[in-house]
Amino acid sequence: MLSVSKLSAHRADRPLFANLSFTLDTGQCLHLRGANGAGKTTLLKMLAGLSSVQAGKITWQGKALAAWGDDYYAALHYLGHKDGLKDLLSPLANLRLATDLSGQALSEAAALKTLAQVGLIHQCDLAVRSLSQGQKKRAALARLLAISRPLWLLDEPFVGLDQAAQNQLGEWIAQHNRDGGIVILTSHQTLPNAIQNIIELDLKQVAQHE
Numbered sequence: 001m002l003s004v005s006k007l008s009a010h011r012a013d014r015p016l017f018a019n020l021s022f023t024l025d026t027g028q029c030l031h032l033r034g035a036n037g038a039g040k041t042t043l044l045k046m047l048a049g050l051s052s053v054q055a056g057k058i059t060w061q062g063k064a065l066a067a068w069g070d071d072y073y074a075a076l077h078y079l080g081h082k083d084g085l086k087d088l089l090s091p092l093a094n095l096r097l098a099t100d101l102s103g104q105a106l107s108e109a110a111a112l113k114t115l116a117q118v119g120l121i122h123q124c125d126l127a128v129r130s131l132s133q134g135q136k137k138r139a140a141l142a143r144l145l146a147i148s149r150p151l152w153l154l155d156e157p158f159v160g161l162d163q164a165a166q167n168q169l170g171e172w173i174a175q176h177n178r179d180g181g182i183v184i185l186t187s188h189q190t191l192p193n194a195i196q197n198i199i200e201l202d203l204k205q206v207a208q209h210e
C-alpha cells in the first residue's frame with residue numbers, strides 16, 4: 001500500500017500542489033492529470049524517492065520512505081522522460097545489465113523472449129542510439145516485464161508508442177494490477193480500455209481547492 005499525506009510542493013516559490021492526500025491499495029492504477037507544469041513529474045519523482053519531500057509524508061507498506069532508505073528502490077520501477085538506457089549498448093545488453101543489477105538475472109533466452117514481447121526481436125543487437133523513439137521506449141518498457149517489482153511509476157509512458165504498442169502497454173498495466181501491483185502514471189490521454197480500477201487525480205483541482 002502506498003500512502004500520501006498532506007504532501008505539498010513548491011517550485012521557485014510557486015506552489016504546485018498542497019495538502020495532497022491519497023492511498024493506493026494493491027491492484028489500483030492512479031492516473032495523474034493536469035496541465036503542463038502542474039507538477040505531475042515533480043510528484044512522481046517524490047513518490048520514486050528521487051526528489052525530497054518538502055512538506056507532508058509518503059509511506060510504502062506503512063513505513064515512511066525515509067525509513068526505507070535505498071531498500072525502497074527495490075520495490076519500484078520508475079520510467080521517466082529519459083529512458084534510462086545506455087545508448088551504446090543494445091536492447092539485449094541493456095536488459096541483461098538491468099536484470100543483473102536488480103538481482104533478478106535473466107538468461108539470454110529469457111531476455112530475448114522479453115524483447116520479442118516488446119516487439120524488438122529484430123533490433124535486439126543494434127545499439128540503442130540507432131533505434132527510433134518508439135523503439136527506445138519499448139526497450140525501456142522491457143524492464144517492467146523482466147524485473148518483478150510491485151510499484152510502477154510511469155511518466156508519460158504512452159508517448160512515442162504506436163497504437164498497437166499503447167494497447168499492449170495497457171494490457172501489461174492491467175495484468176500488473178491483477179497481480180496485485182500498483183501503477184501511478186501521468187498521461188494527457190485517455191487510458192486504454194484494458195486498465196480497470198483507475199483513480200483519476202487532477203493536480204489543477206488539488207491546487208485550486210486548497
Ligand SMILES: Nc1ncnc2c1ncn2[C@@H]1O[C@H](COP(=O)(O)OP(=O)(O)OP(=O)(O)O)[C@@H](O)[C@H]1O
Pocket residue numbers: 011012016034035036037038039040041042043
Ligand atoms: N529542477 C527544477 N527547478 C526549478 N523548477 C522546476 C524544476 N523542475 C520542475 N520545475 C518547475 O516545476 C513546475 C512543474 O514541473 P513538472 O515537470 O512537475 O510539471 P508536469 O505537470 O509534469 O508538466 P508536463 O505536463 O509539461 O510534463 C514547472 O513550472 C517547472 O518549470
